[in-house]
Amino acid sequence: MGMTLTQKILAAHAGLESVTAGQLINAKLDIVLGNDITTPVAVNEFKKAGFDKVFDKDRVAIVLDHFVPNKDIKAAEQSKQCREFACSHCVSHFYDVGKMGIEHALLPEQGVVTAGDCIIGADSHTCTYGALGAFSTGVGSTDMAAGMATGTAWFKVPSSIKFILKNKLPSNCSGKDVILTIIGMIGVDGALYKSMEFTGDGVASLSMDDRLCICNMAIEAGAKNGIFPVDEVTKAYMNGRCERPPVVYEADADAEYEKVFDIDLSEIVPTVACPHLPENTHPASELSDIKIDQVVIGSCTNGRMEDMETAYRILNGNKVADGVRCIIIPGTMQILRECVENGYYTAFIDAGAVVSTPTCGPCLGGYMGILAAGERCIATTNRNFVGRMGHVESEVYLASPATAAASALTGYITEPKEV
DSSP: OBOOHHHHHHHHHHTOSOOOTTOEEEEEOSEEEEETTHHHHHHHHHHHTTOOSOSOTTSEEEEOOSSTTTOSHHHHHHHHHHHHHHHHTTOSEEEOTTTOBOHHHHHHHTTOSOTTOEEEESSGGGGGGGGGTOEEEEOOHHHHHHHHHHSEEEEEOOOEEEEEEESOOOTTOOHHHHHHHHHHHHOTTTTTTOEEEEESGGGGGSOHHHHHHHHHGGGGGTOSEEEOOOOHHHHHHHTTTOSSOOOOOOOOTTBOOSEEEEEEGGGOOOEEEOTTOTTOEEEGGGOTTOBOSEEEEOHHHHOSHHHHHHHHHHHTTOOOOTTOEEEEOOSBHHHHHHHHHTTHHHHHHHHTOEEOOSOOGGGGTSSSSOBOTTOEEEESSSOOOTTTTBOTTOEEEEOOHHHHHHHHHHSBOOOOOOO
């Protein structure tokens, strides 16, 4: 029996000729990731277990992004602990104020992750890196501690679901609409501990930013990971960027999949996930009577350059509706710089939006956009659980940057035109 793409990577990292779904393996890790919330817990466990050094200072990444610049004393103490640990262990991939970005936008941009990698991160959206043809998944802080010390992790090999993509997206849709549509189809547990493998002729029409967004939200369907094959788009993105040579794996023709879904990209429409689950999806065109108070464009899902460009095309020369707070958050300092150099910041400010330094901030109800009781936000973030962005009586609607920006101009959820 053949292996899926995910199984090929796991077998190679476990030093095995083959693996099968459900098999327990111990795999070597290429990158271990933590952030300013999860790393302090991992550091405490690291010390408690008696470890005194990391397995490889070049393969541990610590990104301060959730509450940085620090929002309060607790956040400052957490960041201080991360800084001290990174310094004492000479961690080369340490990103603080001025160099940091939202971790899952930053690591691909900086070439820290590459095709064929096996990656764990103490953040659930670590599954993002599957867009590069890597196996990446979120773990707890204890697993991060063990990974930092040993360079290995235990996994149960996941079975896979194949999504065959064909044709290309309409101009007013993006990867966010694709993954919201899929989650709406299969549910938030529809891929529980499965690998979501995206393939088909339609993959070639998706940009790298689209793919990163799609894999980012695989966890919202319960998946262990999401993954795309390495094609010319992937290779062009990695060329001259990655610090290690990529290793390209391909699924076997006779690989076994639990389910197969055919997705016609040309039939995707601007899609919104209504409160309080990402599976509660509806076409944006059916929600035009829903008034909003806040718009957030950013996060590890949609804070990349294409997302900023989409927001610019819609907001440029227009005005955010009265009574709407529009918050735009570039995913990294490099993206921020490009926005400034391209004149996007001026356009955003002229439109009545506010622009932030890179941060996860409002996505997890941290800061930079907390909702009060009864308020509604349309956001390009990835979760809309009860109280996710603030008060338990607030509401979050998940959407693409195009839908979010179009809604900012009207004050109501609005289907975007061609962008």
